[in-house]
Amino acid sequence: MANLVLYCQQFSPLEDAVLWELTSQAITKSYNKGDFLLRSGETCRYLYFVNEGLIKSFSEKDDKEFIMRFFSENVLFTVFDSYLNQVPSKFNLVALEDTTVTMIRYEVMEGLCKQHHAVETFFRRLVSIAATKMTKRISEMLEENAADRYRLFVEENNAIHQRISLGDMAKYLGITQQSLSRIRTIR
16 A cells, blocks of 8 residues: 555645545455456446556457557556546456556545545546546547657556557557557567
């Protein structure tokens, strides 16, 4: 839990009593490679903090997989549209490696936000960062060519890009695996 505490403190200083309340209500759970944390159609009820492992967020349509994001150690994430509105998710979350996460229930976070201004500030900043990253992702997909998208991904995710399969990397970039192989050869 120490990493979750340090992560939270980056966004907003939280008093020890608030941190204790948050961490005492958090749940730590392990998933095996290939296990789903969330399936499309289910409502996302948790914020997830990755203690160890790697997770992908993706949707499927007509037997095609569209990867939105990858999440690795020391990241707090959720499927925000489902989580914030408590509606069924259009996305899946699946462990790409054996993974351990600390989970914070929606009701717990809502209660803490109502009770503590610092938690509300923390959560607002977390949502703002997620919105900014989503805007950047959309912009890259619309404005950058595949080679530049790959270069940017490697630069920004150097610690995890070797842990992601070529097939998943190609899906994330929106290209075929053959195109990715050509880009990697040129690079």
